[in-house]
Amino acid sequence: MTKSEFIDRVAAQAGLERQQALGAVDAAIAVIESSLADGQAVTLTGFGKFHVAQRGARAGVNPRTGEAMVIDATRIPRFTAGSALKKAVRS
Known part of the structure; x- marks a missing residue:
């Protein structure tokens, strides 16, 4: 589903205009x-x-040269599904 399709379905479900x-x-x-940016x-x-x-x-390894390198530490977004979502997907 694309963002546009998602917006159309939200509008229909909530009885809102598309905008x-x-x-x-x-x-x-x-x-x-x-x-998330604020932690x-x-x-x-x-x-x-x-x-x-x-x-x-x-x-890590540089794919072009095959040289060993260090990949810096970083912060990444994560999502953990809740129980209701897990149940909905299973059925």
């Missing part, structure tokens, strides 16, 4: 992004939890 649904979806994504987790009970994980530094 209102677009604004709501964009606002929700922006809030999640800014919260805060976003928990939507039953749906899941968006959080930031720390990936440690590790050894």
